[in-house]
Amino acid sequence: MKITVAKTAGFCFGVNRAVNTVYRLLENGERVCTLGPIIYNPQLVAELEKRGVRTVESPCEVKNGETLVIRSHGVAKAVTDEAAASGVKTVDATCPFVAKIHGIVSAAGNDGYVTLIAGDPDHQEVMGIVGHCTGEAYVFKTPQELGEFLENKEKTGKKPVILVAQTTFNAKIFEECKKNLKKVYTNAKIFDTICN
Template sequence: MSVRVAKSAGFCFGVSRAVELVEKAAQEGRKVATLGPIIHNRHVVDKFQKMGVRVIETPEEALPGETVIIRSHGISRAVYERLEAQKVEIIDATCPFVKRIHTIVSRASEEGRLPVIIGTPTHPEVEGIAGWCGDCRVFQDASELANWVKFEKISRDLAICMVSQTTSTESLWKLCGEFAKKQFTNFKIFDTICKATE
């Protein structure tokens, strides 16, 4: 039997960067907490807990003098502001590709465009993205997008900006993009899928 390892095996760039930032902060002797598990990998989280790194679920759990590290999924603007209010040192380990999406949807909102996010509504990355724009819509696939247009009687002229959760699949993204191009006359589409996902 042969085993082939995908070229994107292991942690993606954003997660590797976040893990390195936690490790560095802990090795420097800082009191460190991560806002949510830094990675969905029990071995890594356990290793960091042995180094004294705490996992907190809300900004209000941060202790005075702690360094709080934001995981690669990112967080919403409101959660970031709550974290700032705790007067702790913040290390933002949000993946740069995710941060780019935050900027895209924020600008779209300012331009009067409706951000349409393709992804899992309850995924921390998607929740974070949605928190950087005003109103938005989140759809898991092209059929949900089509049902929204059909049942809400959405105008073809509606100004939209479409982005994707970085871990969506190319095939799913392609179907959503094709639908949007047929349905809307005033749209911007940004391919925000991470290449490590392919």
């Protein structure tokens, strides 16, 4: 039997970029800590720990002389602001696709839009997206949860809405959500932010 490994086997682009950022910093002799585990892979995290990489939960835990790496999932704007205000040397390894979502929701809120986010509200990526919203934001995981929101349309008043998704959200479920949203908000701006 012949086994062929797919060309795309391994980490996704954003995670690979973040991991390589940590390795590059280590090769340059820097002391590194990551804001949360760099990846949800205990073997890799353990390997990095052996090389001296620490995991912290807040910029205030960074020790003098350490470089803080923001993982690929990104973080809320308040967290990067906290790091900057405290003078922590920070390298932002947020996936560019996630960073794009941050820009979309920030601009939309500034323009008066209500942001709808398809994703897991307990996932670090979604928490980071919510933390970049400058206006009202609602997170839902299922078409049913979106339906509950749509039944109470008065929540948004006459404000326009945008829809984005966690980069790893189920594409089939997102399609269903888009259709349901368009029935109620015909002018909704929809951004296909799922990675492919």
